[in-house]
Amino acid sequence: MTNRRSTEVRGFVNFPVHLKNTNEGGMYVDLVVVPNEWGKDWMVCSGGGCFQMLNESFMGAEGFEDRKANEPPEGAPAQDWRDYLEELNKFHAGAFFFPSFYPRPAGRLRGYKVREYMSITYLACMTIGSTGWSGDFLCTHADLTEEGKALYAMMQKLYGKDCKIALQTWLDT
Numbered sequence: 001m002t003n004r005r006s007t008e009v010r011g012f013v014n015f016p017v018h019l020k021n022t023n024e025g026g027m028y029v030d031l032v033v034v035p036n037e038w039g040k041d042w043m044v045c046s047g048g049g050c051f052q053m054l055n056e057s058f059m060g061a062e063g064f065e066d067r068k069a070n071e072p073p074e075g076a077p078a079q080d081w082r083d084y085l086e087e088l089n090k091f092h093a094g095a096f097f098f099p100s101f102y103p104r105p106a107g108r109l110r111g112y113k114v115r116e117y118m119s120i121t122y123l124a125c126m127t128i129g130s131t132g133w134s135g136d137f138l139c140t141h142a143d144l145t146e147e148g149k150a151l152y153a154m155m156q157k158l159y160g161k162d163c164k165i166a167l168q169t170w171l172d173t
Contacts, residue, residue: 004172006132012148013129013139024134025172027059031152032097032166033124033159042123042162052119054101057171058094062140064166096120097168123163124155139167 004025007017013029032052035042043049094101100116119125128148129139144152144167155165 004132005134009129009131009133011127011129012145012151013131014143014145015129015131015133016135016137016143017131017133019135019137022134022136026130026132027134027137027172028056028130028170029128029139030168030170031124031126031128031155032061032119032122032168033155033163034120034122034166036162036164042159049121049123050125051121052097052125054098054117054119057173058098059169059171060094060138061097061166061168062138064096097166123159128167134171137169139169141167143167 005021005023007021009015009017011029015027030052097119098117099120100118128144128151141149141152152165159165
């Protein structure tokens with residue numbers, strides 16, 4: 001049996017379990033693949049794609065932490081972004097991956113609508129590491145094991161320059 005608050009590690013991520021454990025329940029890392037350009041589809045046919053549910057505490061994603069509200073994805077129609085950008089002070093990774101959930105305007109109660117918890121459409125999504133340890137950590141490519149780096153390289157080769165790979169870090173609370 002696994003212990004959610006242990007320093008056990010599974011998968012292809014070198015979690016810093018030697019650092020202070022906040023004992024919040026553990027962490028995991030997902031590798032997701034998204035198109036680089038708004039509206040550009042990697043798929044030749046109309047099928048494919050996958051979604052992710054926002055079911056834990058999203059900590060961030062390498063490569064998406066510095067986006068600003070005035071920088072929508074390349075090619076995004078300005079009209080589609082106008083209302084969204086007006087209420088968004090700072091565009092963080094959560095708003096990119098889960099646009100129906102973020103931002104949460106102050107004083108606005110949210111219902112339990114499944115669509116609000118769904119991600120944008122990904123080309124791929126897989127959990128590549130899990131641990132019972134939790135702390136101040138945001139996974140980067142440098143934190144991957146050699147096997148993790150090989151998997152990342154294979155995904156880059158498969159999806160090419162038209163897509164971006166993101167390492168999402170999640171806190172299990």
